[in-house]
Amino acid sequence: MPWKSFVGDVVRASRSTDQYPFAFISGPELLQLAREHAVTPWQAQQLVLEKGINLERYLRNYSSIDLHMQLALARSKVLIVGAGGLGGYVLEMLARLGVGTFLAADGDTFEESTLNRQLLGTMASLKKFKLDAAMDRLQLINPFTKLELFPEFLQAADLPDLLSRVDLVLDCLGGILFRNTLLKAAHEAGCPLVTGFVAGQTGLACTVYPGDRSPESFWQGSLEQGAEQVLGTLSTIVGLIASIQSHEAVAIVTRNQPGLRNKVFLADLDKCFFQTLDL
Amino acid sequence: MEIQPGSTVRDIIHNLKIPEEEVKIIFVNGQSADTETVLHDHDRVGFFPAIGGG
Incomplete structure (x- = not known):
């Protein structure tokens, strides 16, 4: 031994x-x-x-996360789908909190138009794969983690295998198109999903266990119908919603008690309005 | 806003000239609702378009 x-x-x-x-x-x-x-x-x-x-x-961490919980985090495996605005902050926060294993999927590269909000996007990472920046960042902030990269835009057929390997999935996608596909696959895999979605200065977050009510109605329609296409997205709301998602992930891993099942958290930073709505 | 007694969420959507197909999800007083939900005094109504940015 x-x-x-x-x-x-x-x-x-x-x-x-x-x-x-x-x-x-x-x-x-x-x-x-x-x-x-x-x-x-x-x-x-x-x-x-x-x-x-x-x-x-x-x-x-200790007053909120005791040693047993810290060990649970170290043993946990999470899938982050999307390493852009939400995903970059989620990776940062969960790595600092002590999540042990990350699977991350994103086929995209950084463009200048993402620099207004995406943590991993820098002048040095322009035109480069988002996941390469994620790997570099993770090594810098917490070398006790593992990160497995899937530098591609996932298809529905990719999901069952990935979801079977993790304790939960973080929906950090950009745009409405793939979100219902991921939600359905998570349901079928019995995998808790923590989603965040934003537009302008407004953002929402929700946790869905299999069989729960879900926010799928927000994701109906074509890509162009997403309000973010018109309103853009500010870094402030992205960071806030990513915080909520990260905290839900910790609550799931450490005590199986997330706060946003069958509910959706709503924040409007323009009005400084916050509410939790019942789905 | 002032509404007629018995008005529904759909009436408000029409009064505000919002295309109904753009309204994806509705809450009345923080509870999930739909276009047929009848409104009462001091109800707080929220409707949302599709949102999916990240």
Whole structure:
């Protein structure tokens, strides 16, 4: 059991303070020990948390996310469909929170017109695949994660296999066209779905478990009928809705208690109006 | 806005000259509703077009 000596070294390298009821280890030290013992960073994180030792990077999560929940996050697998506005922020927040495994799908490249709102879009990533920027970003912010890339626009036939491999799916699509296809596939796969959709300064978010009421009526019609085609989209509402989606994902993984089943959260930043509507 | 007693959501949509096919989902007082829903004093009505940006 090569992991046994790894865990022993981690215990010796970890520290305690009066502030927390557990020991913790710094990220660079953990990476070094993982290298020495030929353990992947992703495995290392789980072994450490299983031993009741936290990672220093998660200390400020602790009052809301205890060690068991942190371990659940480290073991969790989420599919992010769309790595544009919503998807970029969702990836950022879930990686910082400690989700262990990401599957991400997007066939698109960054254009200048996406720089107003898409976190992963930079002058350096223009014309490049969004998922390449996602991989670079994830390595920078949390090397204890795994990211599997699907640099393509998914088709309905791709979904059953992907959905069977994850605990939940985040619908971060741009445009209305594929959303009902994804919703239906998630239902058939028994996979919880957390969706966000925005236009102008207005945004909505909703969690759908199989059999729940869904916001599918918002996604009827042709691509041109989506209000975002006329109203554009501001970064402020994108970040807000991505926050709600990320928090729902954490609530599903850590305690199976999301707040937006059979409901849709509505925000209008122009009027500073927020309401949760019953579907 | 002022409406006649017994007015429905559809009447409001017509009064506001909104093409009915553009209204995809309707809420009255925060509850899902439809064009036939009859309105009462102080009801709060929201209707939405298709929204799918991300």
